[in-house]
Amino acid sequence: MDQLFTVGKSVSVFPVKAMFNETDAVLDFPVKVGVGVSSRNFKKAVDRNRIKRLLREAYRLNKQPLLDFVNANNKKVIVFFLFIDKTLPDFETLQNKIPLLIDKLIKQLNENSATNN
């Protein structure tokens, strides 16, 4: 976790920020994902739970491109989605934004591998 936040890079499509890090560690799955909301912005546990559920659901419905990319390039990635707005979202906006974010994420990963090589 600490490594992800200190070393990892980030891309964002408002209202969601994705922090990610490629890793060499042995993982059971090619992609590991977490979601989070700041308790500073949302005091009630109910609201935080709600946002985390919506983020999970939106990721679940749109994860296929990322998985395809990662499998094709034989990478292992850790991603953490952080919600950065201060008002409750509805599911539709997240449904629209998450694919954009994942596109951006794939592009970044691609550039990284290019520079490394």
Added chain:
RNA sequence: CUACAAACCCGAACUAUCGUCUCGAAUUUAUUCGGGAAGGAAAGUCCGGACAGCAUAGAGCAACCUACCGGCGAAUAACCGGCUUCAAGUUUUCUUGAAAGAGAAAGUGCCGCAGAAAAUAACUGCCAUGCAAAUGGUAAAGAUGAAAAUGUGAGGUAAGAGCUCACAGCUGUUAAUGGUAACAGUAACAGCGGGUAAACCUUGGGUGCUGUAAUGCCACGUAUAGAGCCGUUUUGAGAGCUGCUCGUUCAAGGCUCAGGGUAGGCAGCAACAGGUAAACAGUAAUGUUUAUCGCAGAUAAAUGAUAGUUUAGAAACAGAAUCCGGCUUAUGAGGUUUGUAGUUUU
């Protein structure tokens, strides 16, 4: 009928597709099938317990909690019923609400402003003496205040005064009566110089400390290395008795610094002061019996998305983290009851 306020009830159901956590079974060991998956407050953490660890010779002091009576219960100051006092109302009764309900006759302190005076009272006044100034007596009348020395009448007196008497009010003691009791009304006797204990205090009763990140077990790992100080059969370091003192018990290792390592798993942990329904007992809290049900268990932390149907409506407050009882606070629509206001009809 409408609006508002308060109290209580309730806190959607079903189907399809995809998905999360968990339990059980099966096997091809990562899949399939089946079951279950937040609340009335899960919240605040204000009380009380269960459970766990440590302690459990004693004495004194301190600290804290508590304070009408009975019942219920594992337990509580907090629940139920009653008593007393106070407040409001439609005021003998009654209804509703509140109580921080032991003691002000142990002591100390305090009582703003006003007022002469806020507690061993004397400004104006009244009476006596005196030419007067003043001295003494007095507490009827006046003014202030939230509160002014129990109220009314009569006697009494220089003037007055519970000084005396009658009636009334209040306090205490005793007696019998009613009540389990708090207490009630009655009688007799003694008395009547305020309030504040949510100021200190006094009295009665009580209290070991810490909380599931408790605690027990397993695995893995390091430096079997270093520095300083104190001490080992009496000149004993230090530790326990969890605030302090005395006292007492144990005691051969202990403390500090710098550095190194680990941060995984299992149990605790989901079957009980359990839920639901009915009957019975009780004013009630609650209890008993019978039937029936099995109802979350995560560890970065699980309940979601979409579409449709039902319905008058689906929108409030809000997310379990050891468990249970009570209290407090938040809460949409709809329903029930009560109150207030308005309108219509008779």
